[in-house]
Amino acid sequence: MHGSSSERPALARGAGQRLLIVAGTSDAAELLSTTLELAGYRIVAVAAAAEGLTRLARERFDLVVVDATLPDVAELGRVRPTLARRPPVLLLVDYASLDRIVPELGLGERDYVTKPFRVADLLARVKILLRGTGAGPARGDGLAYCDLVLDDARCEARRGTRLLDLTPAEYRLLRHLLVNAHRVLSKEQIGRYVWGDHHGDNAIEQLVSRLRRKVDQDPPGLIHTRRGFGYWLGRVDAEA
DSSP states (O other), rough: OOOHHHOOOOOOSSSSOEEEEESSSHHHHHHHHHHHTTTTTTEEEEEHEEEEEEEEHHHHSSEEEEEESSSSSSGGOTTTOOOOOOOOOOEEEEGGGGGGTTOOOOOOSEEEEESSHHHHHHHHHHHHHHHHTTTOBBBBTTEETTTTTEEETTTEEEEETEEEEHHHHHHHHHHHHHHHHTTTTTHHHHHHHHHOOOOOHHHHHHHHHHHHHHHSSSOOOOEEHHHHHEESSSSSHOOO
């Protein structure tokens, strides 16, 4: 099964990160919103750069997707002095205008895809930019994937409407798996994150087993074993 998954690469997916889309036409905004929402991101869409700046000033976003052909897109280059946090930006550009990509765009790290874009290219560039920031899947003061939500302010975890009764070690493990969704973590990596050192394979196996029983009472199962490698969190259909 592991071999067949590697032979059929899946589209890059998110895990609840919050994205701002700045697109001038409703068709473009709808296409981007639908594509990214289906890929596991949470979306806010606006029609103009000025409106995007307003949202950036008062809300937290992990990444901004911008149609570089908007007439007021240069306004985004003036956010350096006003924003405490500058998310990375993915520009959508016409192939003929590659030599005119806004050089002063100051939101942070940036990349581009040309229009019309391929879905696989768009999702891949989004994921790479997010990985560069170290941003985990965010929802309010916590993390989220599917219907699984961690609230770091309250140190609580929920699966749908069900509150999970987690120990501190289980909570730390779940958080580590969520931040690294779709990435296999070795037992050594898990032990060092949860306890600060490697507690031995048996202790980690028992911890993962207890957490899995609590999280995966409801389908779909989210915590999986990659035999010989470690553990990962995510939907199996997202890996296939």
